Amino acid sequence: MRVMVMALLTVLLSACSNPRQEVTVQLANQLLLPAHEQWHGSNGALRVSAEGFCADELDQAAVEQAFYRTLQSWSYLQPLMLGPLAEGNRSWQVQFWPDKRNLVAHQVEALLDSHSPLTREALEGASVVVQGLTAFEYVLFDKAVDLAGQRPRYCPLLIGIARHQQALSAEVLALWEGPEGMASRLGDFPNDRYASADEALGSILRTQITAVDVLKKKLGVPMGRLNKGVVQPWQAEAWRSRHSIGNLQSSLSGARAVWERVRSLVGDAGLVTRIDAAYENTGQKLAGLPAPLVEMVQDKASLPRLQALYESLDNLETLQQVELARDLGIQIGFNANDGD
């Protein structure tokens, strides 16, 4: 016991003498790990709500509320998704986006046509397309689905997805916790993943900066920015539940939470002010959007507001990717982004 206490003290003292290590430890214990725990908790609530609904103990609105909370915690987690959840194709199991060819609808119906009732084994052996929140959303919100009239068909899928999500988050959480877990890899250096706190901090920042780039994509794809300007409303994330903007807000909050803990390390006070302003500006623009994204992209009068939001995100990304990375001496990417 005495040896363990001494070892812990050594780690803490070492962290205190190195601001970057201190920030990295704080990020791991006060932000990244709790966000994973919160996501796991929301998956548990989603399972309870789905089981309650299918047992006629809860109404559909209760499942929808649980679904929104899960989407929120998942979106918040994405800029913090370092390590296990980003590895092994796991994140595709949570959400299937972008769905360019409406695979979710086709594959859900095909799966349910071929397995009646759906078994746990059939779902676990199926594609990631039908295992995640996008398929859950399809069942819950798509107008083509008569959930009230066809509970025996759809309920096994709702329960199966919720259980799959809970098992997945439990697996990921286990990989974060414990003496060999991801959290410990962000506290004690060198270890089998990182040579130093600098490397770990760089990895956290790369994850967060990449997530801001993904936010641009989540906005830009339905706006048609990658489609010669032709809008693609049905390629918005969470368009069926009309929760696209809520997702963007949650992810921005997660990214900002990283920034709030990193800002003390930045030497250029002017840069701190500019990044603070960029988060504030982007957050305000998001909060001010009057309608769901799937509707706004189809309304030409709304496009300037969306364009302004996109530019705000672009500015935030540039500030972090170029100026913040330079200030902190963090390398953003090389072979992993542009190999051959």
Added chain:
Amino acid sequence: MTLTRRHLLGMGAALGGVAALGGWAFWQGKGQSPLLLSARNDDAGKHYCTGYFLDGKRAFATPVAERCHDVARHPFLPLALFVGRRPARESYLIDLRDGGLLQIVRGQPQRHFYGHAVFHGAGEWLYATENDLNEPGRGVLGRYRLDQGNLQLVHEGEVPTHGVGPHQLAWMPDGESLVVANGGIRTEGSREKTNLNSMSPSLVVMDRHGELHSKETLQHSQSSIRHLAVASDGTIITGQQYQGEAWETVPLLAVKRPEQPYQPFPVGASQLAMMDQYTASIAIHGERRQVAMTAPRGNRFFVWDLDTAETLVDVPMEDCAGVGVAGDGFAVTSGQGRCRYFSYQDGQVASHWLDLPGGWWDNHLRLG
């Protein structure tokens, strides 16, 4: 003074002498510190041809105009060609004693390099995979003769690689036949891929004069065959990069054993999922019959038993890049973090951080 083969032969011994001075902390008593050759960038985005001893001592870092990819070391002279990365029009012949730039090897009209080349064992010829821009994607093997008087590479013709978008190539054990990874991707002088829905990757074995010995394919046409290594018994291991849907998990390693068809190397689905659809560099440890592979997008480094496919090493490593055999194990560089050394023996994985500069290493290295 004009450099000649005689000068370089004399100085090659000196290079060995310098190498012998080096020594990794954990390497003492095991021999001299090898020279690692690799393309590298700096924080400002400038490109270099570099040589470092594994103990961290820099031999040279020569700035060049184009980003390079792999390195072809001459079999006995202290010189190497740092090969321009797709779609480079230049490669660089470097004097390994001091990093001096002996020649900027310019691509032929309507040709560009793909980042890989090899010297023939007799030292007179170099072969480089290239793109025929008159018929974009058509792979050719550019042939260059080393003018040993002036130490300049002179282009002397080409032969087809019998496939589209060739990438890495290596000698078969006979030293006369080449195995070529035709990636199957068509590009037209840029990095944009123009045929992802009609790719035609293939593994070709041909003689160095162009005659086709065999051409084989894999099940997934969107698995671009990119990198490879050959064991002393002729076993070929290839690494693929999947260009299909982002959520799919398909085989990313394949093997062609002597007298057997080209087929997937038996890697488990969970390991495949960790590779994030992308493999980079492959090395085979001939004595230990081990194959190592980097997966920079999945931030993962692997070693398997070449004969049984048993997993020996499976560890996280950020943006792991080049891998090469050194002593009992493998040296691994990184595009983003510290370089490492791994070895596996008697059920134990040993890992050490190398005193090399961290980050900005390109996807291939050569050791020797």
